[in-house]
Amino acid sequence: MKIGYARVSTVSQDLESQKELLQAEGCEKIFVEKVTGTSTAPRTQLKAMLEHVREGDQVIVTKIDRLARSIIDLNKIVQELNDKGVSIRFIKDNINFEAGENLNPTQNLLFNVLGSFAQFERDLIVERTSEGREIAKAQGKHLGRKGQDPKKVKEALKLYDERKEKGLSVTDISKLTGVPRSTIYHEIKKRSTDEQ
Template structure:
């Protein structure tokens, strides 16, 4: 049986081109997932595929880095599949690892070189992201989610809280009126009460 595996790293990326290429190769079943990171641990479709393949199956993957970006993970995955009697084809890399066949030394060398480049590329992305984050912090840029409420709205919510009994308001009413989230409100209230 011909089986395909497609993966993208982010929700914004498109799986259609990978899926189409796998179908063109004659894949009867295609495992698909949107998962980022170097580890193969959180990849449920990959786990499902490796558990369900049978001797004589062939797995098609568009490129080496779609299977894994760690040299160790790539080697382990391909070795485990070949031991199960499953062949692995990397379409765009023009590489095939056949079960039950002594794969050429040149094929293994090219596989390790391409795997090294995939891991190197991933490491560069992590480095650049970290550098960018540190530079932004050094320039006083806020990292993370923007505040859910303005200072003005928060102050209005706190003021209404202290007047709530005379106005007959509940915390839910105050949050609805000001647009401040309850959890944010209680955190700020605790700060205000701690300061006084």
């Protein structure tokens, strides 16, 4: 069975292109993760994929850096799959690990070099982001998402309370007020908790 694994670090990254590539490769099941490679948050879908695979399966990933957080992590995951008799293929890096076969020295070197470059690139991004954050703080700039206008939120909640008589859905209310649906649901939940 061909099994795909896709991961994105941020909401803005394109998950669909990874899924399309994996589907084009004939993956019957695709595990999808939305978590940064450097995050300490558990990658539940990676764990689920590792538990799901069986001997003879093939795991397909678009690129090396989508699978692992570091070169050590990468080698550990590949070894675990290999020990289970599962082969793994990285589409864009053009590397295949056949179950039960060791890479020749040149393939092994290439794999580790590519993994190291992926880790190096990720470390540079983290460093640049941290530097940018410090510069912005020093300049007194606000970091993070812009807060919602309390008047708009109040208007959205009022419309939510009147939604049945006005025939509005939460999507309609969001479009009318400019308040995201997630904020509306969050405020409704908060309000119901406060009332208890």
